[in-house]
Amino acid sequence: MSSIHGSARPRPVWSFPEYEPVGIDLGSRAAVAVCDRNQDTGPDADDALLDRLGVTAGSRLVDLACGTGSLVVQAARRGAEAHGVDVSAEMLAFAEARARRHGVAPRWHRAGFLDYAHRAGPADVVTTKSALHQLPGFWKQQALRDTAALLRPGGTFYLYDIVFSFAPDAADTHLQRWIDTAERPEGEGFTHAEYHCRRR
Ligand SMILES: C[S@@+](CC[C@H](N)C(=O)[O-])C[C@H]1O[C@@H](n2cnc3c(N)ncnc32)[C@H](O)[C@@H]1O
Structure with a gap:
């Protein structure tokens, strides 16, 4: 049974269309597998980042635009309460299968930067990698404002993207x-x- 939650809150019709594919349409299993391979990440790189961010057992981490979920799965493997959020159902299906292979059950949410409804407690760490550029300037600002609201006071936000x-x-x-x-x-x-x- 799928553990992917529909965690999106309603948005006005004029809101940025987050679910319309930007660039390569990742709506196929084959495209997602290629993306996972090209993303050039893996348990060692993920562990190095999680160490740097202080993610340990019991930490709550939210990865926005988690893609194929390798960081989320690695966080769950060290006992964190890990949440992966992405607009792509195919990406989340791939991520969920990865988690199952590793015997962990992070929480997967089909939602975007702008409509993710976080129903858990405040996060210790929020990450987002290689994805915020998908939003135009004004919407980036809105996304960053919403992201700040996910964090506990003094929590850590990690952003990796093109500059x-x-x-x-x-x-x-x-x-x-x-x-x-x-x-x-x-x-x-x-x-x-x-x-x-x-x-x-
Ligand atoms: C290049 S991938 C990066 C995936 C992952 N963060 C990584 O570093 O491997 C970009 C991801 O952003 C997701 N995405 C695009 N627009 C989004 C949005 N508005 N909200 C959430 N996810 C989004 C895509 O579905 C895709 O999984």
Whole structure:
């Protein structure tokens, strides 16, 4: 039986459409498996991050846009109360299967940055990796405000995402150079085709 909860609160129709795919449509099992492989994470990297954030048995961690759930599963394996939140049902199904393989049962929530209804106590740690860029500027601000409300006083927020350091006028050149150098051969990371299908 699935343990993925529908944890979204109603939002006005004019709210940002979080459930419409941005870039690659991750609505297929195959695409999710590729994403998991390319995400270049794993138990060692997750443990290093969890150590750094002070996540131990009994900590409450919320990972927003958890994707295939490796950080959440690793937190649960050390006894934390771990919550993984993502808009993608396929991502959550993959994450849930990963948890089952490791004999842990984190709480999975199908929800977005903007509509996640947190029904547990305040979190000690909130993380989000490689995802906040999906929201335009105003909505990022709203998401960060809502994220702060999840934390206990003195809790820790960890954000990992893309930061561009070039002037706006140089965007075309820099973005093209970045894509040209970031693409990898099939099986070793995101490919040329994957970078070039991100525009919709
Ligand atoms: C590049 S993946 C990163 C996954 C994971 N955080 C990691 O580091 O492996 C981006 C994730 O963000 C999710 N996502 C996109 N927009 C979202 C939103 N508005 N709210 C929550 N999750 C979102 C996608 O479904 C996807 O799982």
